[in-house]
Amino acid sequence: MKTATKKKHWYDYLWIWTIVYFALGFFNILFAWLGLIDFILPLIFAIAGGNKLFCNHFCGRGQLFWVLGRNMKCSRRKPAPRWISSKWFRYGFLTFFMTMFGSMIFQTYLVFSGAGTLRKAIKLFWTFKVPWKWAYNGSVFPDWVAQFGFGFYSLMLTSTLIGLIVMALYKERTWCSFCPMGTMTQGICQIKAKKGMEK
Amino acid sequence: MRKAANDINRCVACGVCALQCPRGAISICKGCYAVVDIATCVGCGLCAGACPTGSMSIQDTLTPLRDIQEERTEDAAR
Numbered sequence: 001m002k003t004a005t006k007k008k009h010w011y012d013y014l015w016i017w018t019i020v021y022f023a024l025g026f027f028n029i030l031f032a033w034l035g036l037i038d039f040i041l042p043l044i045f046a047i048a049g050g051n052k053l054f055c056n057h058f059c060g061r062g063q064l065f066w067v068l069g070r071n072m073k074c075s076r077r078k079p080a081p082r083w084i085s086s087k088w089f090r091y092g093f094l095t096f097f098m099t100m101f102g103s104m105i106f107q108t109y110l111v112f113s114g115a116g117t118l119r120k121a122i123k124l125f126w127t128f129k130v131p132w133k134w135a136y137n138g139s140v141f142p143d144w145v146a147q148f149g150f151g152f153y154s155l156m157l158t159s160t161l162i163g164l165i166v167m168a169l170y171k172e173r174t175w176c177s178f179c180p181m182g183t184m185t186q187g188i189c190q191i192k193a194k195k196g197m198e199k
Numbered sequence: 200m201r202k203a204a205n206d207i208n209r210c211v212a213c214g215v216c217a218l219q220c221p222r223g224a225i226s227i228c229k230g231c232y233a234v235v236d237i238a239t240c241v242g243c244g245l246c247a248g249a250c251p252t253g254s255m256s257i258q259d260t261l262t263p264l265r266d267i268q269e270e271r272t273e274d275a276a277r
Contacts, residue, residue, distance in 0.1 A: 006221075045230075052230035056214030066215070070249075077248075085209055085252035171251040176213035186212050189230030196229075 015063035018160070025153045029120075029135040029146055032153035039181065046185035050192040055182050062173050065163055069172030080170035085177040097159075097180040100126055104151035112144035119147070122154040124161065201242035202260045207232040209254035216246035216255050 024031035038061070042054035055062065069075030083089050110116030120133035132153075136146050163175030176182055203216075203225070210232035217225040217233060224239035225246060233255065235246075247255045 050229055052212045052214065052227055055212065056217065056227055062213065062215075079253050080251065082253070085211060085254070090211075172249070173213060173215050174251045176215065177211050177251045179213075182211055182213060186230060189212070193229040193231050 009057075011057050012063070014058055014060035015067050016060070018060040018064045021060075022157065022160070025135065025149075025156075027135060029132065029149035029153060030139060030141070032149035032156070033145075035152055035156045038156075042181050042185045043188075046188040046192075050189055050196070052182070052185050052189060055176065055179075055185065059176075061160060061163060062176055062179075064160075065167045065173050065175060068164070069167045075167050075172045076169060077172065078170055080166065080174045080177065084166075084170075084174065090178050090183045093178050094180045094183045101155065104148075104155060107151055108144050108148040111147040112142070116147075118143040118150075120150065122150055122157065124154065125158050200260050201257050202237045202240045203235045203242060203244070203246050204256055204258045204260075205233050205235055206254040206256070209252050211252055211254075213251065215249045215251065219245040219249045221245065 021031070021034060024034070038059075041058065042052075045051055045054045069077070107116065111118055118136075120131070120136055121129045122132045123129055132150065136149070139146070159175075159179075163179075166174040205216075212227050212230055212232050214227050214233070217223075217227060220240075221243065222239050222241060224236045224241075225233050226236070228234045233246075237260065242257055244257045247257050249255075
């Protein structure tokens, strides 16, 4: 018989990782590279396992929204508009997100090839430049490594801020309903499940 | 009888409902959508309250649970 209080696992505390990640990136932008874990792990789970275990148990960001929204009561907990979880918006947002990711990679390439110079700033909401020069004072790595860090940190911070806004306005984990990683991994899982049925 | 029901066309398989369910009645099917084990579900509505898309809802099941369980055992026997 299951009891009402569930056993806590180590991965129930991964929301701390999200805070640590942003704190580390504030002091040294090279730590932004660690965010790639959050990009690669869900894809590995989806492609190799055909599941969304990352979203379900290991997503620190989703957990942070839950801790802030539910436990700390920072959410209105009102239903979000239906279009936010509609297919066209989810895939549209994924496309937009990947385009911005591609443009960030291109910026990194420009610095790599010498056509561009390292800009010690982060861009919030793909628009607003925020000086971030304290986070990098040179390292053993070439400049493009830092440029990727600034770009990737911008992307992570922007998406977390969007998530926090929708958390406050609507349900705690409204971000999950249009999270590009979630859309992508669910899409992969659906393709895999369909293939499994045909066999 | 009140039970949780999931609209699988809108479900994003985030798993919040499964985390909230005090009876462990919800599982994520192949990373595609949440499935409610209605035999275990007590219709408390915690899942529906947590669902970010509103795909999970509490509905009156017209069929008494006894019949559904019988149907299931028949299916399993087939």
